[in-house]
Amino acid sequence: MTAHTSDIEKETLASGPPRKAIIGPVAANVAFVMELTLVPLLLPAIQLHFDLSISKLAWVFNSYGIAVAVGVLLGGWCGDAFSTRKVFGYGVAFFAAGSLIVAAADSFEMLIAGRILQGLGGGIFAPLVPLLLTRALPQKPGRALIVWGSISGYLAAFAPLFYGSFLGGDGWKTAFIFIAIIAAIALLVLSGSPSSKDPAPYTGRPADYSALFQARDLWMTFLYVFCTYGSITYYLFRLPVWLSENEVEAASIGFVLSIMWLTFSCLSTLLRNMVDSPHLGAIMFAAPLLIVAGFPLLYLGDNFLLLIASSVLVGSGLACSNAPSTQLILRFAPKGMSAVSTSLDITFARFGGIAAVALLAETEFAYAAVAMGLSCLAAAVCALAANKGLADEG
Structure with missing residues (x-):
């Protein structure tokens, strides 16, 4: 009974x-x-x-x-x-x-x-x-x-x-x-x-913030967030400006951005059963590759279909980096410092976007494309390193 x-x-x-x-x-x-x-x-x-x-x-x-x-x-x-x-x-x-x-x-x-x-x-x-x-x-x-x-x-x-x-x-x-x-x-x-209700409070030693700085895999994930979100934020900033310069109507600009967000949402839904599996590392590795692939399509011409393809690729990259990176940060966070770790996640995402826009706002496309390529390359390396840490943890 x-x-x-x-x-x-x-x-x-x-x-x-x-x-x-x-x-x-x-x-x-x-x-x-x-x-x-x-x-x-x-x-x-x-x-x-x-x-x-x-x-x-x-x-x-x-x-x-x-x-x-x-x-x-x-x-x-x-x-x-x-x-x-x-x-x-x-x-x-x-x-x-x-x-x-x-x-x-x-x-x-x-x-x-x-x-x-x-x-x-x-x-x-x-x-x-x-x-x-x-x-x-x-x-x-x-x-x-x-x-x-x-x-x-x-x-x-x-x-x-x-x-x-x-x-x-x-x-x-x-x-x-x-x-x-x-x-x-x-x-x-x-x-x-x-x-x-909150789980039972952590009864171990008081939070040792030195453990936070020593969590190598956690900081590799933060760097991943900095690079991927920096690239995505720059895309969101540059896309409307570039389209406006080419006399594209505001309604069309909004439609392209909506396609990006819809792609992010739909793919996030499709990935819901995969982020708790061993595929987590592969999903995160795919994100910077998808993002960097979307940038050239933005500048290949006035073909509206290419603009849509570009927004789909970047939206897919956002979906592959958003929840997976947050989950990884929670797994790598030292005991008693989960909330601090998620707050740093948001901080690194914001600083990545601020840095990308501030440094590349007036840069020629060729230089910006190289910078975004290097940023996404760094994110891919961080994803591999974090995935290795995840495997070692398992």
């Missing part, structure tokens, strides 16, 4: 409440991704509404990014030192409150205050999303991360199209309110999930 009851309890935990433990973080990430994809489209309306100069509009954009960078480090440290779920909850609450302040802002100062609070909250909870997902589904952590990544990709593709079709003008306020509502729903779902 006891064994039978235990089996029922296990089945309940496996099929019922863990779904809420997954839905909560994913919903919060939905709000985070909507901010990422929608705000560039909202900036012109915000500028018109507040009659802002270009320099002030830049602060509207950059204040959020700076706050995210601070929040990521804070969230990573607090996520390991305190209750991961509580820290995550505070981050989501700050993000939702900041979004509402932005929507209600009647002055530039109030707008900036809202963006800072929003960015701080997003930075705090973002690195904890993969941690909560893998804890909610420990038997198939890669599958949970793939679901997370694919949903993000679908939103990245369709959110701008939805805004352009149904909102506009003062619709930017509605967009921020909608973001706040989704964040609030995520908080309610996660707090109502009894199965999503």
Whole structure:
């Protein structure tokens, strides 16, 4: 009888409440991704509404990014030192409150205050999303991360199209309110999930950060993230600029970018059963090869089909690097430092993009192509090294 009851309890935990433990973080990430994809489209309306100069509009954009960078480090440290779920909850609450302040802002100062609070909250909870997902589904952590990544990709593709079709003008306020509502729903779902409690706290020695710096395979994976995301970010920056210079209409540019995000989402879904298998290393190795193959097609002519092929290749590379690299980082993270490791994952991805765009923004294509080739080559070498570390660990 006891064994039978235990089996029922296990089945309940496996099929019922863990779904809420997954839905909560994913919903919060939905709000985070909507901010990422929608705000560039909202900036012109915000500028018109507040009659802002270009320099002030830049602060509207950059204040959020700076706050995210601070929040990521804070969230990573607090996520390991305190209750991961509580820290995550505070981050989501700050993000939702900041979004509402932005929507209600009647002055530039109030707008900036809202963006800072929003960015701080997003930075705090973002690195904890993969941690909560893998804890909610420990038997198939890669599958949970793939679901997370694919949903993000679908939103990245369709959110701008939805805004352009149904909102506009003062619709930017509605967009921020909608973001706040989704964040609030995520908080309610996660707090109502009894199965999503933190695991027993780590009872070993206090976190030894020297172990973090000595984790060679972890840092090879960070370098992999820096190179792959740097290349992808440069692609996302250069593609609209290059197409605009060639008098391609904005609708067509948006369509090409949507194809990239849709490819990322669809392939992420197809890979959901492979990232927990020995194929993980091969998937990560394929990512930089796919990315670097997409760059030449971008410049081979005005053939629209080549542009689509280019976006498909880069989107495929993003799918092969996103969840797999995060899973590997969690596996290589020293005990008691999982949240710090995922926060560094985000930091390296952001710095990779910043470096690539800053160094190559005005560079001729031939030089940029060489730089991207070298970056992807370095990422491929890192993937091989990380895969060897994974084999040695096994």
